[in-house]
Amino acid sequence: MVLYIVDHNRPSWPKKSPEQSNSMAGVTIAAEWQLLGDKYYRKPNLYTLQWPTKSLDLSLHKLAISSFSGPIALIRDDSKIVQLYAESALRKLRIFNSAGRILSETPWRNPGGRLIGLSWTDEQILVCVTQDGTIYRYDIHCNLIQPNLSLGEDCFANSVVECVFWGNGVVCINEKFDLFCISDFGNPKVVKMGDLGLEEFPLCMAVIEPKYTMSGNVEVLLGVGDHVLLVEEDGGVQVVGEGLGPLQKMVVSCNGKLLASFTHDGQLLVMPTDFSSIIFEYACETAIAPEQLVWCGMDSVLLYWDDMLLMVGPYGDPVRYIYDEPIILIPECDGARILSNSTMEFLQRVPASTESIFKIGSTEPAALLYDALDHFDRRSAKADENLRLIRSSLPEAVEACVDAAGHEFDPSLQQTLLRAASYGQAFCSQFQRESIQEMSKTLRVLNAVRSPEIGIPLSIQQYKLLTPSVLIGRLVNAHQHLLALRISDYLGLNQEVVIMHWACSKLTVSSAIPDPTLLEILLDKLKLCRGISYAAVAAHADQTGRRKLAAMLVEHEPLSSKQVPLLLGIGEEDTALTKSTESGDTDLIYLVLFHIWQKRPPLELFGMIQARPLARDLFIRYARCYKHEFLKDFFLSTGQLHDVAYLLWKESWEMAKNPMAAGRGYSLHGPRIKLIEKAQNLFAETKEHVFESKAAEEHAKLLRIQHELEVSTKQPIFVDSSISDTIRTCIVLGNHRAAMKVKTEFKVSEKRWYWLKVFALATIRDWDALEKFSKEKRPPVGYKPFVEACIDADEKTEAVKYITKLADPREKAEAYARIGMAKEAAEAASQTKDGELLERLRNTLQQNSTASSIFDTLRDRLSFPGVS
Missing domain, CATH: 1.20.970 (Transferase, Pyrimidine Nucleoside Phosphorylase; Chain A, domain 3)
Structure with missing residues (x-):
């Protein structure tokens, strides 16, 4: 592979000898032009094709040629008789670059019936439509892209007859004259278009792309009888262009505004796509429809019959080119490529800057500057004379030379034009010096991709419309990674896309290389791009079945957010947990925990988090809120019995909040008491939790007593109240024996007992019982509780009885x-x-x-x- 941009500082242009004559070169160049009206056209030869076999005949094949100088796809046409010579009878899908060098091939087994049409999408995906409505898609390496698409049962039952492609879509018509459309292969959705009501097959069909229609949907033009049917994607059908037909051929211009058509009586008509008027018409010498009808840029139309190519423009006589071999016309934005069995040519309008320099007899400033360089090389004083003549127009002359250099395909002519621009720039302070440098950089890139090894003969206008980033993407898809990397570096573009694609491709084709060796190869290139995603390469390694290599690659990924999910994907849960905890990102830690939770047995999860405090604490926090049973298993496995006891105790309280689980009628040994008893037993296992054990024991005892009281009194007012409240409630209900039992069971002090009983008696306003209680013995709390209780009950008379007794x-x-x-x-x-x-x-x-x-x-x- 040849690359002209390796050395950024040293020009790669060959030196020109002083003996060469620029003037004679200009005459030779202009002599090859053809005049159409007042516009010149030229047809430089881009390549002499390097087909793998000399017997290749394009007329015996179905072809698809990508726009923007893209690849060529060939499949032998099974409807024609072919002499095979030494070839195999097995048909093949073969893909070549524009120089005729084969890129890939694969057997074509014709699984869906006869091939109806094939074309390249904007993303350089080859789309093949077969007779039964099946759509097969291939990349540039002949790899079949799954899944296959289908136009539906209607096309399977009634074969597809014709299809018309555009950028990323296709319209097909079947034997029942039904139209089917896929407007975007990126999101393939088959739409059956409106009922046409046809009784015979249309004479011709053309498509207006969605981006050029008012509705934003595809519009199909069908030549029917003496008019045209305009069919919209949403089902609308209308008649346009009445009286124009019958039309045998139609083609829409690349900007969607004009339509060129060939009528039954040999007229070429050009009109707007709304059929509002006829811009120009030309009477051809024959009424036989041309084999091909295409636009050449926006200025002319090409018609091809058997051995003659006719170029027609709005003004002047047409231009004829004679070919002794079949050709294929490929329309481009600024001209048309012409593919024959032996050559690839480019027919285009001569750029204005080129015409001003090389037109015979031109006295334009740019022509005089170009001629001045020739005199300067021959050491002639005429050079200075030419410069004085164009002194005031020197900036325009320099700019024209730079622009003309960009439109040339011959590197030596590019160099001469740039030298002329540099020569004029030395005497012109107003001209921006960066212009020549930028053009030199652009031409270096164009010359590199135009080499036969690469075979992408882009013009400068196509290059600007395509953009450098898309060009690099196409080089990458063609596995021209080295050139794509050097161009990216040369233009200052991001190299990550190139290196990533190279790494993934290397993984795919390097199955025989051991993992450690391949890892070194990959790391050597991946380190060239700072911030590159090692995780993405590791993911591709995992997809290709190299899980060990994926684990080795992901170790080099600096971003935990990319590293951890991939580790989980390749089964490295333990490493993923370590990386996530090291990052401190709680979201990542939870991601790993939940993944392990689903994939591993509980004991394995417990063992993994026990040695990692952050992961363990986060797990406990989550499980404490949502997964009590799981958390109890964890605490039991780690010997944290008191934590299990706390959970059991908490569960007993939670049951009290749920009437369905802990109703007032549960048995004496109900679920709550059992939970508390379990908690008490677990607390008793450790010396540090004696208090908690005693508290749990008394809690269970209190629940039993409260349950007995509720059963005996038939009033659900005791359970979950405190000891004091239980005693007070018993006294209020007159059950003094039960109150005394609670006092005895829980060793309630005399002072507390007096306070509780005094206020309980005051609550039921039993003043006699209160007075009797005060006289049983000297109260250990004095008479102040009696006074307080009476005052709170607003009984002043009773209060006076006890106030007098206050000491x-x-x-x-x-x-x-x-x-x-x-x-x-x-x-x-x-x-x-x-x-x-x-x-x-x-x-x-x-x-x-x-x-x-x-x-x-x-x-x-x-x-x-x-x-x-």
Whole structure:
């Protein structure tokens, strides 16, 4: 493979000898042009084709040639008689580059009946439509792309007769005259178009691409009788162009605006696709329809019969080219390629810049500058004279030379034109110097891909429309990785796409290379691109069955977010867990945990997370909320019995919240009590949890007693209340024996017992029982609880009984004040001789004027200072 861009600093152009004459070269160049109206056309030879066999006859094959100088696909036409010579009778699908060098081949077994048509999509996928409506797709290496597509039962029952392709779609017509459309092979959806109502097959068919229609849907033009049917994808059918037909051929221009058609009486008509008018018409010398009708750019139309190619334009006489061998016309955006058995040519309009320089007798500034370079090389003073003549137009002359160089296919002529531009630039300060450098860079790339080994003869206009990134993508798909990498580096584009594709391709074709050796080869290239995804290459290695190599590759992936999922995909769960915990990303850790949870037995998961604190803690946090049983198994496996006990205890409380699981009528040894007993036993296993064990034991005992009380009283008010509340409720219900039993069982202190019973009796306003209770013995808590209970019940009379028994005059004074007995409160307060207490009580009773007077008198008598 030849590449002209290896050395960025040294020009690769061959040096021109001073003896060469630019003027004579210009005459020779212009002599090959043809004049169509006032426009010149040229037809340079791109390649002498290098077919693998000299007996290849294009007329005996079905062909598909990709636009933008793409590959050529050939399948022998089984409808024609072919002399095989030494060839095999087995038909093959063969793919060549534009120079005739074979890229790939595969047997064509004709599984779906006769081949109706084939074409390349914009992504260079070869689409083959067979008679039964099956669509087969191949890449440039003849690999069949699965799954195969189908146009449906209608086409299977009624064979496909004709199909018309465009960028990424196809329209087919079957024997019942039904139209079927796939508008995008990237998202293949078969649409049956409107009912045509035809009784005979259309004479011709053409397609207006969706991007050029108002509706955004494909429109099909059918030549029927003396008119044209316009069929829309949504089912609409309308008659247009009445009286124009019958039309034998139709073709839409590359911009979707114009239609060229050939009528039954030999007229070539060009009109807008809305059929509003006829732009021009030309009467051909024959009424026989041409074999091919294509556009040559946007300025002319090509018609081909057997041995003659006719080029017709809106002005002037047509141009005729005679061929003694069959040719295929390939329309391009700026011309048309002509493929014959032996050559690939490019018919295009001569660019304005080229015409201004090389037109015979031209006195344009660019022509004088080009001629000045010739005189300069021959050391003639005429060079300076030419420069003086074009001094004011020198920038335009330099620009024309640069532009003309871009349109040339001959490297030596490119060099001469760029030298002329550089020569003029030396005397022109206004011209931007970067223009010549950019053009030189573009031409280096174009010359590299035009070499016969690569076989992509792009013109500069096609290159700009295609874009460098798409060109690199096509080189990559053709496995021209080295050239694609060098061009990417040369143009400053991202090399990651190239290296990634190379690595994946290397994995596919290197099954015999041992994993360690292949790893070194891959790493040597992958390290060239910073930030490249090792995980993506590892994923491809896994898909090709090299799991060990995938594991070795993924170790070099710096991003955990890419590394961890792939490790899980190749079964390296333990490594994935380690990498995720090292990253500290909780989302990644949970991803690994859930994956292992589904794939591995529980004990394996427990063993893996036990030594990883972060993963273990996250697992516990999740399981504590959603998976109690699983968490209990984990704690049991790690000997954390107290944690299991806590979970059991928590479950018992959760059951209490669910009436269906823990209703008030459950048995004495119900689920809750069993859970608490289990928790108590587990707590008892460790010395550190004696308190928890005792608490669980008493909790279970309390639940049993509360259950018995609910059964005996038939009132569901005891379970889950506290010991104090249980005693208080028993007393309120008059069940003093049960209250005493609870007191005894749980060793409730006498002070607590008195407080509970006093307030319970006050709650039911049993004042006699309260008085009797106060006289049983001297209360261990004193009489203050009795006072508090009576006051809370708003029984002042009962409260006075016990206030008098209070030993502390301060408490007695405050109690009297609370029930509004100011005189008694004052007398009790006077015994304390506490001025602050007197003042506080006075403020408490300040709304009572009599009480305030009593406190003032008492203060004066005791000589306590007042507070103003």
